[in-house]
Amino acid sequence: MHALPPLRAVEIFETLGHSQSLQEAAQRLQITPGAVSQQLKLLEQEVGTSLTYREGKRLRLTAAGTRYHQLCTQAFELLREAQQEMERARNTSMLSISAVPSLLKTWVAPLIFEWQEQHDPLLTLHLKGSHAEPDLEAEHIDFRITYGQTGLRSSNHTELYTDLVVPACSPQLLGSLGSLQHPRDILNYPLLSSDWQPRFTSPPSWREWFEAALVSLDAQPLDSFRIFSLSHMAIDAAVAGQGFVLAQCSMIQQELAQGKLILPFSLALPLPWPYVLSWRSGSFENPSSRQFHRWLLSRGRFQATANQSMLQQAQCRWPLT
Known part of the structure; x- marks a missing residue:
């Protein structure tokens, strides 16, 4: 088994490879540029090949140095993660x-x-x-x-x-557009809905709710929804008076208590999961x-x-x- 080069020299090379400047690497490590240069020379002697070359005022990595630096970086990232995990555990x-x-x-x-x-x-x-x-x-x-x-x-x-979903709306929406006598009257208002596909199974749809409320849709189109990928966005739109939302009960407790939303009908459908x-x-x-x-x-x-x-x-x- 081959002996590993000094870990301090490898650490300095890993830092130098990111900055490609003796001065910048020295600042990061809080040592002198001369110490960086000395450790780099020691490492090159240990591995038996040149890892850097000069290009103007900067140091560039050779082909071998680039590959070696990539592997060293991976190793140090694992060490840093291990250290962070130990700190979190404490x-x-x-x-x-x-x-x-x-x-x-x-x-x-x-x-x-x-x-x-x-x-x-x-x-x-x-x-x-x-x-x-x-x-x-x-x-x-x-x-x-x-x-x-x-x-x-x-x-x-x-x-x-x-959770359960139930129709909710802003009281201002009903005050400005009329009142409800029957669940079918919701069809006179914009319908807000949530679609969680493809990552999750979506909550019950408006079509499912109307079917449970025994509302015959006949040829009534239900495709012109205002659809949101996040439930709280649909709820916020309802609070703003932009339509009826099939809201999750656990997500509208505060809005109900503050009078920002009301529940005209109590029929609620459970989420699939x-x-x-x-x-x-x-x-x-x-x-x-x-x-x-x-x-x-x-x-x-x-x-x-x-x-x-x-x-x-x-x-x-x-x-x-």
Whole structure:
């Protein structure tokens, strides 16, 4: 087995390769340019070939130096990642949480900030909104909150709750355009909807809701929707009076309480899949992670009950069972 060259010389060469300047590399490493040059010469002696050549005032990498630098960079990136992981593992005052963007904005963030204040105001929360499913182990993410079958693939997971969608609109929309006597009257208004394809199964459609409400569509076209890829964008449009939205109950609690949205009808349809909580294998080594896990499961159970209560308490003009 061949002996490795001095690690310090390799580290200096890796830095020099990014800057291609003795002075800049010396500044980054907080050593003198002479020390950089000396370590470079030592490394070239160890590997038995020239790694750089001069071009004016700059140092360029030779072909061998370019390939060697690429491999050295990969090795040092792994070492840096390993160091960062050890630092994160020691840091019990941080919690990293990933979630689908709309749920993060409307449900997770407001709740978790309240929990943070009660549990540990000094706890650092790292919240990441992403539709792409992260590698929890590689990215050192403690928890992932996602939708549907995607989350059920994780070896460590549990269901949180299954949301419901219900028609909602701004009270100003009805005040300016008339009133509703029957669910079919919604067809007189712009329809806002969400489409999560192809990554996730989309929520129930307006066509499905009208069928459940026993509204005969006949030849009524339902293709001229205002379609959003993010649920909270469709909800924001409804708050702005741009139409009726099939909104997820868990995402409109605040808007209902503030009178920004109303529920003219109480018929709600469940989403095809539940929201799912998954976690990396070492998460529970952190006491805050264990407490967050228990707390979020209880919030999921509470949300399922709150959804039903929301529908029962709504001032519905034409209640449906």
